[in-house]
Amino acid sequence: MSNNIIELRNMQKYYPVGKDKLHVLKSINLEIKKGDFVMIMGKSGSGKTTLLNILGFLDRFSEGQYIFKGNDVTNLSEKERSKFRNTNIGFVFQQFNLIQNLNIYKNVELPMIYNNKYSKEEKDKKIKHNLDLVDLSDKINQKPLELSGGQQQRITIARALVNEPDIIFADEPTGALDTETSKDIMDLLKKLNNDGKTIIMVTHDPELLNYATKVVRLKDGVVVESEE
Numbered sequence: 001m002s003n004n005i006i007e008l009r010n011m012q013k014y015y016p017v018g019k020d021k022l023h024v025l026k027s028i029n030l031e032i033k034k035g036d037f038v039m040i041m042g043k044s045g046s047g048k049t050t051l052l053n054i055l056g057f058l059d060r061f062s063e064g065q066y067i068f069k070g071n072d073v074t075n076l077s078e079k080e081r082s083k084f085r086n087t088n089i090g091f092v093f094q095q096f097n098l099i100q101n102l103n104i105y106k107n108v109e110l111p112m113i114y115n116n117k118y119s120k121e122e123k124d125k126k127i128k129h130n131l132d133l134v135d136l137s138d139k140i141n142q143k144p145l146e147l148s149g150g151q152q153q154r155i156t157i158a159r160a161l162v163n164e165p166d167i168i169f170a171d172e173p174t175g176a177l178d179t180e181t182s183k184d185i186m187d188l189l190k191k192l193n194n195d196g197k198t199i200i201m202v203t204h205d206p207e208l209l210n211y212a213t214k215v216v217r218l219k220d221g222v223v224v225e226s227e228e
């Protein structure tokens, strides 16, 4: 088996717009290896988020083939897609997407509620372990808005890790943070990458390129450059 964790073959994505269709991703061929730290770059509207959402089973594509960990996942049902997503992928978003009226424990617990396979003791252990990993176990009973932006993003990273996914998808994870806090978050992602997680990240920021092992540049829905 190849050591590609992800392969896209000749993938096309159209969005319906009135009677027409907008061709937003054009003949995308992509190979991502286990342990890569991939940066998807390109101008606003070039298709970065659409590509990330397709790779993360959040959106469907129109034509082509998707091979994920050696499985052809092109034609999965919605239920199978949710299972793949929940088992294999952790998500980190620019706007954190934490639930404000739940405390940190409950927020980090969420992905484990959906997959429903751990006992209360196992959940406690995993939540504490991952909060330790992001250095915030002392915030376990607080609410998201009582934390700084950087701390909230660290909580979303703990949440992304609880189901022990192989891959972390991050859409502009530092977009809402100042320079110094961005560096902390990038260093944390790099540490996870060094420990074996594959990271696929969308960014506008060329200064973050030195964290990457692979760069994919999109222009008007076309991969114009893909370099290791």
Ligand SMILES: Nc1ncnc2c1ncn2[C@@H]1O[C@H](COP(=O)(O)OP(=O)(O)OP(=O)(O)O)[C@@H](O)[C@H]1O
Pocket: 015, 016, 017, 022, 024, 042, 043, 044, 045, 046, 047, 048, 049, 050, 051
């Ligand atoms: N649900 C949708 N319906 C129709 N068109 C869409 C939809 N979502 C995105 N688009 C269009 O698809 C194109 C690509 O959008 P996408 O969000 O993937 O770009 P992006 O590179 O991530 O941009 P940004 O950096 O601004 O987030 C844009 O032209 C956008 O307007």
